[in-house]
Amino acid sequence: MTKLHGTSRSRSARSLWALEELGVSYEHLPMPTTDAKSPAHLKLNPNGHVPVLEDDGAVVWESMAINLYLAEKYGKNSLWPSDPAARAEIYKWSFWAITEVEPHLLTLLRNRVMAPPDQRDEKAAQAAVEALKAPMNALEESLKGKEFLLGKNFTIADLNVAAVMSWMPMMKLDLSSTPNVAAWLQKCLGREANKKVRGLK
Numbered sequence: 001m002t003k004l005h006g007t008s009r010s011r012s013a014r015s016l017w018a019l020e021e022l023g024v025s026y027e028h029l030p031m032p033t034t035d036a037k038s039p040a041h042l043k044l045n046p047n048g049h050v051p052v053l054e055d056d057g058a059v060v061w062e063s064m065a066i067n068l069y070l071a072e073k074y075g076k077n078s079l080w081p082s083d084p085a086a087r088a089e090i091y092k093w094s095f096w097a098i099t100e101v102e103p104h105l106l107t108l109l110r111n112r113v114m115a116p117p118d119q120r121d122e123k124a125a126q127a128a129v130e131a132l133k134a135p136m137n138a139l140e141e142s143l144k145g146k147e148f149l150l151g152k153n154f155t156i157a158d159l160n161v162a163a164v165m166s167w168m169p170m171m172k173l174d175l176s177s178t179p180n181v182a183a184w185l186q187k188c189l190g191r192e193a194n195k196k197v198r199g200l201k
């Protein structure tokens with residue numbers, strides 16, 4: 001039995017996208033983030049966060065770890081290539097997304113969307129926009145002449161990176177100086193599996 005805890009309006013969307021893309025049969029428990037510190041949920045994830053995956057007795061938390069686990073278990077010959085060098089690319093891009101990109105996007109999200117207007121810090125938001133330029137240029141270079149991060153095929157690397165960057169359109173970030181990134185992100189986010197997740201609770 002496979003269960004995914006967490007509303008799609010959270011980082012759980014990343015793992016719901018992976019489950020949909022891989023065609024896994026699962027139960028979605030759309031727990032709101034406000035319940036993540038409940039005693040029952042803390043037993044599953046001592047950090048009190050979503051998403052959490054339960055899969056045949058395994059309990060996995062951290063969205064990237066969940067997605068790498070799902071791809072390895074269910075993604076043979078599709079999202080999860082067999083070559084260790086290709087897998088290294090997948091680890092590289094997945095960790096890159098949560099270390100080099102996500103912190104700046106969180107700063108932007110907080111200061112342009114989530115915080116009440118009188119508590120927003122536009123200077124911090126501007127600094128985050130500046131800080132995103134270097135990783136976006138690196139991604140732009142890496143996508144040159146390629147359909148997806150590893151070449152012709154969409155893999156869990158694309159899903160993980162695009163899922164982290166999925167907050168960008170909402171914040172209307174200008175990607176016109178990195179056209180490969182803009183086109184690739186649109187292509188990834190436009191996949192049916194991701195569109196389905198956006199309609200979930």
Ligand SMILES: N[C@@H](CCC(=O)N[C@@H](CS)C(=O)NCC(=O)O)C(=O)O
Nearest residue numbers: 010011033036048049050051062063
């Ligand atoms: N690094 C974790 C972050 C998880 C996280 O912070 N999730 C948020 C929702 S997006 C959460 O559960 N917040 C509830 C809380 O902190 O009480 C991951 O990627 O899974």
